[in-house]
Amino acid sequence: MAKRIGLHAFNMTAAGHQSSGMWRHPQSQAARYKDLDYWVDLARTLERGRFDSIFLADVLGPYDVYGGSPDAALRNGMQIPANDPFQYVSAMASVTSRLGFALTASATFEHPYPLARRFSTLDHLTKGRVGWNIVTSYLPSASRNFGVSALPHDERYEMAEEFLTVMYKLWEQSWDDDAVEVDRERGVFVNPDKVHPIRHKGRYFDVDGFNMAEPSPQKTPVIFQAGASSRGRRFAARHGEGLFVNVLNSKLSRAITDDIRTQAEAAGRKRDDVSISTILTAVIADSDAEAERKYREYKEYASGEGAMTLFGGFSGLDLAKFDKDSPLAAGDTNAIQTVLDLFTKLDPSKKWTPADIADHMSIGGVEPVLVGSPETVADEIERWIDEGDLDGINLSYAVTPHDIEAFVDTVVPELQKRGRVWKDYEGETLREYFSGPGNNRLSPTHPGSLVSRNAD
Ligand SMILES: Cc1cc2nc3c(=O)[nH]c(=O)nc-3n(C[C@H](O)[C@H](O)[C@H](O)COP(=O)(O)O)c2cc1C
Numbered sequence: 001m002a003k004r005i006g007l008h009a010f011n012m013t014a015a016g017h018q019s020s021g022m023w024r025h026p027q028s029q030a031a032r033y034k035d036l037d038y039w040v041d042l043a044r045t046l047e048r049g050r051f052d053s054i055f056l057a058d059v060l061g062p063y064d065v066y067g068g069s070p071d072a073a074l075r076n077g078m079q080i081p082a083n084d085p086f087q088y089v090s091a092m093a094s095v096t097s098r099l100g101f102a103l104t105a106s107a108t109f110e111h112p113y114p115l116a117r118r119f120s121t122l123d124h125l126t127k128g129r130v131g132w133n134i135v136t137s138y139l140p141s142a143s144r145n146f147g148v149s150a151l152p153h154d155e156r157y158e159m160a161e162e163f164l165t166v167m168y169k170l171w172e173q174s175w176d177d178d179a180v181e182v183d184r185e186r187g188v189f190v191n192p193d194k195v196h197p198i199r200h201k202g203r204y205f206d207v208d209g210f211n212m213a214e215p216s217p218q219k220t221p222v223i224f225q226a227g228a229s230s231r232g233r234r235f236a237a238r239h240g241e242g243l244f245v246n247v248l249n250s251k252l253s254r255a256i257t258d259d260i261r262t263q264a265e266a267a268g269r270k271r272d273d274v275s276i277s278t279i280l281t282a283v284i285a286d287s288d289a290e291a292e293r294k295y296r297e298y299k300e301y302a303s304g305e306g307a308m309t310l311f312g313g314f315s316g317l318d319l320a321k322f323d324k325d326s327p328l329a330a331g332d333t334n335a336i337q338t339v340l341d342l343f344t345k346l347d348p349s350k351k352w353t354p355a356d357i358a359d360h361m362s363i364g365g366v367e368p369v370l371v372g373s374p375e376t377v378a379d380e381i382e383r384w385i386d387e388g389d390l391d392g393i394n395l396s397y398a399v400t401p402h403d404i405e406a407f408v409d410t411v412v413p414e415l416q417k418r419g420r421v422w423k424d425y426e427g428e429t430l431r432e433y434f435s436g437p438g439n440n441r442l443s444p445t446h447p448g449s450l451v452s453r454n455a456d
Contacts, residue, residue, distance in 0.1 A: 001419075002382075002386070002419065002420060003385075003391065004420065004421065004422055005381065005382075005385050005391075005392055005393065005415060005420045005421055006052045006275060006277060006391050006392025006393075006433065006434075007049065007050065007051040007052055007392060007393060007395065007412070007421065008051065008052055008053045008054070008055045008102065008242075008277055008392060008393065008394045008395065009042075009046050009051050009053070009054045009055060009394075009395050009404060010055050010057070010279055010394040010395060010396040011042075011054055011055065011056055011057070011396075011397075012033075012056060012057040012058065012079065012082065012085070013033055013034075013039075013056060013058075013082060013083040013084070013085045013088055014033055014077070014079050014080065014081060014082035014083070015030040015031050015033050015077040015081070016030065016076060016077040016078045016079060016306060017057065017079065017365075017396065018279070018281065018310075018364055018365035018367075018396045018397075019281065019302065019362065019363045019364055019365070019396070019397065019398040020076050020078050020302060020303040020304075020305075020306020020307050020309070020310060020361075020362050021076060021301050021302045021303025021306050021362065022298065022301055022302060022363070022398045022399055022400075023077055024301045025298065025301045025398075025399045027399050027402050028399045028400060028402070029400060029401060030077075030400050033083065034083060036088070036091050038401075039088050039091065039092055040091055040092060040095050041401070042054070042092075042400075042401055042404065043092035043093075043095055043096050043099055044095055044096065045401065045404060045405055045408055046096075046099055046404070046408070047096045047097075047098055047099040048408055049407065049408030049412045050412065050416075050421060050422055050423070050424065050425060051099060052100055052392065052430070052433045052434075053099065053100030053101060053102045053129075053131060053242075053430060053433075054092070054099060054100070054101055054102070055102040055131075055133065055224070055244075055394055056085035056088070056101070056102065056103050056104060056133075057079075057085075057104050057133070058082065058084075058085050058103075058104040058105070058106075058135075059079055059082065059137070059139055059142065059313075060106060060109055060137060060139070060142040060145060060146070061139045061140075061141030061142035061143075061144065061145045062074070062079075062080045062139075062141050063078055063079060063080070063139065063141075063309045063310060063312055063313035064140075064141050064312075064313075065140075065309075065312030065313055065315075065316060065317070065318050065335075066305075066308045066309045066311070066312035066313075066318055066319060066320055067312075067318065067320045068318065068320075070141070072305050072306070072308070072309045073306075073309045073313075075305070076303050076305060076306035076309060077306075078306045078309045078310055079310070079313075085103050085104065086103060086105075086118060086122065089101045089103065089122050089125075089126065089130070090122070090125055090126075093122075093125060093126040093129065097428075098129070098425040098428065099129065100129045100130070100131060100222070100430035100433065101122070101126060101129055101130050101131065101430075102130075102131035102132070102133050102222070102224045102242065102430075103119075103122075103130065103131070103132060103133060104132075104133040104135055105118075105119075105132060105133070105134070105135070106135050106136070106137045106142070107134050107135070107136055107156075107159065107160035107163040107164070108135075108136050108137040108142075108151065108156050108159060108160070109137055109142060109146050110163075111205070112163050112166040112167050112170070112205055112207060113166075113170070113207050115167070116166075116167050116170040116171060116211050116212075116213070117211060117212045117213045119132055119171075119216075119221045120171065120211060120212075120213035120214075120215075120216045121213055121216075122221075123216035123217055123218050123219075123221055124213070124216045124217070127217055127428065127429070128216065128217030128218045128428065128429030128430065128431070128440055129428075129429060129430050130218070130221040130222070130430065131221050131222035131223070131224050131241075131242060131430050132221045132222070132223060132224060133224040133225065133226065134160060134163075134164070134223065134224065134225050134239070135226070136153075136156035136157055136159075136160050136227065136232075137156070138313070138314070138316070138334075138335040138336050139313055139335075140316075140334075150334065152334065153229065153231070153334050153337070154231045157227070157231045157232065157234075157235050158203075159204050160235060161235070162202045162203060162204050162205060163204070163205065164239055164447075164448070165200070165202070165451055166198070166200050166202070166205050166207050167220070167448075168220060168447070168448040168451040169198040169200055169207075169451060170198060170207070170210065170211040171211060171215070171219045171220045171448070172219055172220060172442070172448055172449065172451065173196065173198065173451070173452075174195065174196050174197070174198050174209075174210035174211045175194065175195050175196075175210060175211060175214055175215050176194035176195070176196075177215060178191075178194065179191055179194035179195050179214065179215075180214050190214070195210050196210060197209045197210050198210065217429055217440055218429055218430070218431050218440050218441065219441055219442070220441075220442050220448050221430075222241050222242055222430045222431050222434065223239050223240055223241045223242070223448075224240065224241070224242040224243070224244070225239060225240035225242075225243055225244075226243065226244035226245070226246070228245060228246060228256070228336070228337075228338035229336075229337045229338060233256075233259060233260055233263060234263060236260060236274075237260050237261075237263035237264040237266075237267055237269075237274065238263075238264075238267045238269075238447055239446075239447060239448070240274055241273070241274065241275065241431070241434055241435075241446075242274075242275050242277070242434060243260060243274050243275065243276045243277070244276075244277050244278070244279065244394055245257065245260075245276060245277075245278050245390075246278070246279055246338065246339070246342070246366050246367055247278060247342070247367070247388070248342055248346070248347060248366070248367070248368065249347065249368070250383060250384045250387040250388045251387065251388075252346060252347065253278060253384070253387070253388030253389075253390060254387060254388050254389055257276050257388055257389045257390060258389065260274060260276060261274060261276075261389075267447075268445050269443070269445050269446065270445070272391075273443060273445070273446075275391040275392060275434045276389075276390050276391050276392075277390060277391060277392035277393055277394045278367065278384065278388065278390055278393060278394065279364075279365070279366075279367040279393070279394045279395075279396055280364075280367060280368060280369075280370055280381070280384065280393050280394070280395060280396065281363060281364030281365075281367065281368075281369045281370070281395070281396040281397060281398060281403070282369070282370045282371075282377050282395065282403065282406075282407055282411065283295045283298060283363075283369060283370070283371045283372075283398060283403065284372070284373070284374060284377055284403070284406045284407060284410055284411060285373065285406075286373060287373050288371075288372045288373050288376050290373075291371045291372045291373060291376075292371055294371075295363075295369070295371045298363060298398050298399065299362070299363065302362035302363050302398075303362060304355075304358035304359065304362055305358075306362065307357070307358045307359075307360075307361035307362040307365075308320070308354070308357070308358050308361075310361060310365060311339070311357055311358075311361055313335070314335060314336045314339040314366070315333055315335055315336060315339045315340040315343075316333035316334055316335030316336075316340070317331075317333065317340065319354040319357065319358070322354050323353075323354070324353060324354045324355045324358075325353050325354075325355055326353055326354075327351035327352060327353055328343055328344055328352055328353065328354065328357070329344060330344035330345045331344070339366055342366060343357055363398050364396055364398065365396065367396070369398075374410035374411045374413075374414045375414060377407075377411050377414075378411055378414040378415050378418065378420075381393060381411070381415065381420075382415075382418070382420060385420075395407060427439075
């Protein structure tokens with residue numbers, strides 16, 4: 001039987017996320033990113049569409065590589081201003097009962113101790129619907145904002161390894177499952193014998209005590225990861241439960257998913273312990289011709305400057321310094337190596353110039369845009385999933401919430417009719433959507449289950 005397609009909604013608590021300039025479109029409500037009603041309505045829409053999760057991206061500094069300043073990012077509202085995603089979740093959780101929430105937090109700039117509690121708190125309040133997108137922060141502006149020099153790319157992952165060890169100790173080991181007794185007779189709320197300081201002493205972190213929060217329904221939130229470099233994939237294959245890849249075509253995606261699943265096996269996990277999704281944007285109308293017209297109309301609002309701003313942050317390369325019509329050459333970067341590789345060497349059939357990149361990325365960012373009727377878009381999604389051996393999509397948008405509503409109202413029913421999207425949730429926690437009903441906790445082969453309280 002063809003496998004279920006998991007749906008995630010790729011979003012950000014900012015006006016501009018992947019598609020630049022689209023906040024100017026008359027139908028766009030992107031500027032309402034700071035309005036709770038907007039998010040509450042969106043959460044309801046996504047749960048109606050049986051989405052596994054809303055996935056909220058985050059960065060800790062502006063995109064200031066393009067033109068050497070944050071001006072273009074500010075002018076275009078590209079991922080700035082950006083609010084703190086954590087603070088939106090309780091409101092969205094209060095109007096839904098199944099939708100999951102995948103939240104981005106940096107293992108480079110956060111500290112494990114308070115972050116463990118923030119996730120435990122939300123996992124309690126949502127009754128087990130929280131995931132953590134672990135990022136290693138590619139923007140130099142974030143390093144400057146934290147007053148540190150940027151760590152080399154691979155060392156950021158070494159630091160993330162230790163960050164996770166601390167988190168697993170706090171979540172999985174510092175409280176026994178039955179530590180909270182709430183025994184009115186004996187006057188014992190928590191049994192002190194069942195709470196254990198972790199006494200972690202490491203290269204990057206020393207954490208003495210136990211988690212401030214008691215164990216939550218999932219204990220460890222579902223681990224999401226999107227590292228794509230070879231070091232990033234190794235990290236993702238070891239820890240990730242929900243993984244995201246960014247690719248330009250479905251054939252390239254098969255090689256990447258194969259590699260990740262093989263690495264997961266080498267790390268003692270099963271090939272399908274990792275649920276892998278790709279980012280897609282869909283522009284939908286009743287017919288293919290109308291959708292094409294709609295896409296062309298969207299393009300009138302899209303901003304090439306905003307796209308180059310995004311590319312600058314992703315790739316570390318300032319396109320303002322290049323001839324806009326000469327093909328870009330391959331190179332090394334301390335930012336996202338694979339984004340640069342995608343446009344320089346992974347697809348030899350196309351030579352990308354800065355002008356091509358600006359045009360391509362202005363709607364949907366790096367990843368492809370599907371344009372067509374609900375049937376055409378559903379066909380394409382099935383093709384992507386099956387050719388790429390993927391488990392789901394991370395749906396981005398150009399005009400919000402219009403494109404997301406159109407997807408929920410037209411493409412989801414089509415995929416449900418084909419038996420590819422579930423008609424109802426199976427399970428209640430986010431981890432159950434990946435691992436099956438009853439599996440609220442990390443699998444026994446996951447490194448978070450295996451870490452020892454006393455190991456560094
Ligand atoms: C779907 C997706 C979402 C991502 N979201 C974020 C994000 O919100 N914040 C961030 O700093 N990086 C984000 N990234 C970047 C990756 O997590 C990772 O840091 C980046 O790809 C660099 O690692 P790599 O060189 O191993 O690929 C995202 C990547 C993808 C594909």
